[in-house]
Amino acid sequence: MSAPDPSTAATAALAGAKPLAFWLDPEVEGHEVPETASALSGEITTDLAVVGAGFSGLWAALIAKERDPGRDVVLIEARTAGWAASGRNGGFCASSLTHGFANGANRWPDEIADLERLGRQNLDEIEAAIARHGIDCEFERTGELLVATAQWQADDLAVEAANLRELGYTTEFLTEEQTRAEVDSPTYVGGMFDPDAVAMLHPAKLAWGLRAACLRLGVRIYEQTPVRDIRSISGGLRLESRSGAVTARRVAWATGAFPGPLRRIRHFVAPVYDYALMTEPLSEEEMASIGWKNRQGLSDSANQFHYYRLSADNRILWGGYDVIYHYGGKVRPQYDQRPETFERLAEHFFATFPQLEDLRFTHAWGGVIDTCSRFCAFFGLAYGGRLAYVSGYTGLGVGATRFGAEVMLDLLAGEDTERTRLEMVRSKPIPFPPEPLRYTGIELTRRAIAAADRNNGRRNLWLTTLDRLGLGFDS
Ligand SMILES: Cc1cc2nc3c(=O)[nH]c(=O)nc-3n(C[C@H](O)[C@H](O)[C@H](O)COP(=O)(O)OP(=O)(O)OC[C@H]3O[C@@H](n4cnc5c(N)ncnc54)[C@H](O)[C@@H]3O)c2cc1C
Known part of the structure; x- marks a missing residue:
């Protein structure tokens, strides 16, 4: 049998795909989309206002209540909790706080052992919080298999595996044969497996579950409430929306790729679009044809890379590769769809798994990532220490946002912690230049x-x- 033409297979396979993130699709069985909370109206006061209900803000509100149940916490979201990057990502919940070991080791060689340890601890704490709050988000600590599709990538992975082993982790380098025994693609020439550093989860279910946990602990949530202005007033900050205002003693600003009125972070963040596809569920024969028994998350290792993983019902999510920046940092709903990227992704999918030539895609979507020039989160205080912010996760924020939330709360409390002492936390990325x-x-x-x-x-x-x-x- 001759191999199918990836381009023909791609066009046919995309024909019925819904232009919507699979995770947020209300028609998928088991998706219980929460009812939208009402918008803020009138004047309210609080101890802590958290702005943005993606993972950064949801974790910040939840942990603030866990640290001090008596504190009054308000969470304000422009649309609905988890609608943005947090509800539409690949669901790779990684321990890395630095967008991968290599980036962290290059930038903070003296700190990388601590950053790796804190990152793994953060992932353990995510797992514990999910259990403690009874959040059903299909969390599976599968580990991650990085695959090489060219020899230079395999050489880099061998070095990285050795570096991680030196720090005491059980990361293994895999030969071509060992890699293909895990997941079978004719494109693989080697791999690296880290059994502990990454978990797979359903991102929207995590966001909805965190939202519910916040409400149970007494957080007041206002949705459909974009904060338009921040003003210093005596005793705190006043956050204004079209229909109301909140006066808060402290503010945690967690708005991802949308700096909004917090002008000082604009130069550090470039919003870029990342795209993903979801297939229909694989049959038992299709699963057997690729041999993916251990359910690890996978990424290939070129600079332009794909990430892919199984859902709970054995679909394959396949994303990455193209990263699109629009002049002026424009963010528009229509940019969530990019047919040429979907075609390219689908072609690459069939080139990787020619065994799956009859598989169809059911969903195709994109979303905005808060890229910064050092590829991992940056933090800071503004308004005389009354507002803390975090942004810049650059595509690896599912796990790191919980750490970012802890840093914001440490900074607001004026606490000297192992986290706030990190050079990674104290330094800022180099800003992007203005247009053009x-x-x-x-x-x-x-x-x-x-x-x-x-x-x-x-x-x-x-x-x-x-x-x-x-x-x-x-x-
Ligand atoms: C397609 C895609 C795939 C990805 N895959 C992965 C992956 O597999 N693993 C991984 O680790 N990371 C991944 N990421 C990145 C990850 O999703 C993000 O790093 C993470 O979700 C960032 O969370 P956040 O809370 O900081 O931002 P967001 O989720 O963007 O949330 C910010 C929130 O703030 C709100 N907001 C903004 N401005 C205001 C305002 N003025 N007033 C009130 N509210 C406001 C927004 O409405 C939004 O809800 C991916 C991202 C995309 C787009």
Whole structure:
């Protein structure tokens, strides 16, 4: 039998895909979308206002109540909890706080052992909180298999596995045969398996579950309430929306890729679009044809990479590769759909798994990521220490947002903790330049990265210069 043409298979397979994130689709069995809370109206006061109900804000509100049940906490969300990146991501809940070990080790070599330990502890705490609050979010601590589809990637993975083993983790390098015994693709030439560092989960169910846990602990939630202005007043900050205002002693600002009225973080964040597809559930024969028994999350290891994983009902989520920045940092609902990216992703899917040529995609969607030039979260205080913020997770925030929430609460309490002492927490990324330089720089970098992938990973002068400056662009 000859291999199917990936391009023909892609077009046919996408024909019936809904333009909607699978996780947020109310028609999927088991999706109990919470009723939207009412908007803030009139004047209220609180001890702590958390702005943004993605994972960063939901964790901040929940942990604030857990740390001090007597504190009054208000959570304010522009639309509905989890509608943005937090409800539509790949569901890889990683221990890494630094967008992968290599990025952290390059930037903070003296701190990487602590950052890895704190990250793994953070993932343990996510697992414990999910159990404690009875959140059914299909959490599976499967570990992650990074696969190499070219020899230079396998060489890099071998070095990374050795570095992680030196820190005491049980990360293994896998040969081509060992990798294909885990998941069978003709494109694999090697792999690296970390059994402990990543869990798979249903992101929207986690967001809905955290929201419910917040309500049970007494957090007051207002949805459909974009905060438009922040003002210093005596005793706190006044956050204004169209229909009401909250006066808060302290504010945790957790608005992801949307800095809004917090102008000081705008230069650090570039909103970029990332895309994903979901297949229909695989039959037993289809599962057997790819041999994916251990349910690990997978990513390939080029600079432009795919991430893929199984859902609870054995669909495959397949995302990544293209990272799209729109001039001026524009964010628009219509950008959530990008047919040329969906075609490309589907082609790559069938090139990876030619065994699945008859499989169809049921959902195709995109979402915005808060990219910053160092690829991992940055933190800070504003308004005389009364507002703490976090942003910049750059595509690896499902797990790290819980750590970010803890940092915001530590900073607001003025506490000196192991977290707040980290250089990673005390330093800021290099800001992006204004337009048109920002767009030009990002496009040049995207092209150089694609060229490096075609060229056995060799980085051109532009990329090596950015590397030396500690700058870059990623998803
Ligand atoms: C397609 C895709 C795939 C991804 N895959 C993964 C993955 O597999 N693993 C991983 O670790 N990460 C992944 N990510 C990234 C991850 O989803 C994010 O890092 C994480 O969800 C960020 O959470 P957040 O709470 O900081 O931001 P968000 O989830 O974006 O939440 C911010 C919230 O703030 C609200 N808001 C904004 N402005 C205001 C305002 N002025 N007033 C009130 N509310 C406001 C927004 O409405 C929004 O609900 C992916 C992202 C995308 C888009």
